[in-house]
Amino acid sequence: xxxxxxxxxxxxxxxxxxxxxxxxxxxxxxxxxxxxxxxxxxxxxxxxxxxxxxxxxxxxxxxxxxxxxxxxxxxxxxxxxxxxxxxxxxxxxxxxxxxxxxxxxxxxxxxxxxxxxx
Amino acid sequence: xxxxxxxxxxxxxxxxxxxxxxxxxxxxxxxxxxxxxxxxxxxxxxxxxxxxxxxxxxxxxxxxxxxxxxxxxxxxxxxxxxxxxxxxxxxxxxxxxxxxxxxxxxxxxxxxxxxxxx
DNA sequence: TAGATCACTTGTAATCTGCAAGTGAAATGT
DNA sequence: ACATTTCACTTGCAGATTACAAGTGATCTA
Numbered sequence: 001x002x003x004x005x006x007x008x009x010x011x012x013x014x015x016x017x018x019x020x021x022x023x024x025x026x027x028x029x030x031x032x033x034x035x036x037x038x039x040x041x042x043x044x045x046x047x048x049x050x051x052x053x054x055x056x057x058x059x060x061x062x063x064x065x066x067x068x069x070x071x072x073x074x075x076x077x078x079x080x081x082x083x084x085x086x087x088x089x090x091x092x093x094x095x096x097x098x099x100x101x102x103x104x105x106x107x108x109x110x111x112x113x114x115x116x117x118x
Numbered sequence: 119x120x121x122x123x124x125x126x127x128x129x130x131x132x133x134x135x136x137x138x139x140x141x142x143x144x145x146x147x148x149x150x151x152x153x154x155x156x157x158x159x160x161x162x163x164x165x166x167x168x169x170x171x172x173x174x175x176x177x178x179x180x181x182x183x184x185x186x187x188x189x190x191x192x193x194x195x196x197x198x199x200x201x202x203x204x205x206x207x208x209x210x211x212x213x214x215x216x217x218x219x220x221x222x223x224x225x226x227x228x229x230x231x232x233x234x235x236x
Numbered sequence: 237t238a239g240a241t242c243a244c245t246t247g248t249a250a251t252c253t254g255c256a257a258g259t260g261a262a263a264t265g266t
Numbered sequence: 267a268c269a270t271t272t273c274a275c276t277t278g279c280a281g282a283t284t285a286c287a288a289g290t291g292a293t294c295t296a
Binding site for chain 2: 078
């Protein structure tokens with residue numbers, strides 16, 4: 001269900017990088033094809049991990065967001081980021097430091113952010 | 119690097135189900151092809167996540183094991199199992215209960231088991 | 237109202253995967 | 267000693283999946 005090259009990246013960027021629209025995803029990943037992105041967004045939606053709403057300010061856009069099920073992946077993503085930081089070259093040292101310092105606080109902040117609807 | 123259908127399952131079963139040989143993996147997953155299994159074991163080895171040693175009791179067999187880098191995936195796998203248990207139908211309720219009850223203790227036990235060389 | 241932007245869809249070629257059948261080395265049975 | 271079986275793979279090939287380029291229609295902007 002998450003066992004493909006892009007799904008977890010999409011969730012990560014919704015959760016940690018504030019991505020919201022198709023264009024943001026498409027522009028960011030080197031190499032993701034338009035049809036594959038559309039397919040993954042659709043499958044994640046079908047699995048109830050993300051949701052989509054029309055943008056009230058621009059009728060062409062859709063705004064993607066995490067569902068409760070998607071937000072519950074925060075501990076998984078956090079551990080993955082920490083693992084990658086420990087064993088591979090990764091950027092984003094600030095984020096990693098914040099996670100390491102107080103994991104529970106970090107997770108609580110993510111949940112809080114989504115509870116507030118942003 | 120782990121973004122495919124089988125790699126994380128292989129790591130999970132090395133870590134939690136005590137799998138050690140090619141045959142165990144092959145017999146367990148419905149549908150994994152022999153060449154794909156060989157390929158994944160090789161790639162995981164190349165990435166330093168698993169290692170392989172010849173079986174001293176049977177010259178045909180290889181014994182696969184987790185490296186330190188692989189063992190460090192325990193928190194990721196644990197959170198994934200807990201997420202799946204909360205949101206999908208999964209078996210292995212005993213394992214899930216043990217993880218939930220004391221996550222740190224559970225992780226310490228995994229590390230201990232590997233430190234002892236089993 | 238012409239052109240740009242947006243989120244896709246479609247077509248096609250290349251790549252990857254799944255399955256069946258094989259291979260060689262090592263173990264087992266007689 | 268020799269045939270058979272087991273083991274961990276490899277090989278060949280058809281079918282599925284993916285990447286890339288080029289649209290498409292609805293919506294926004296100048």
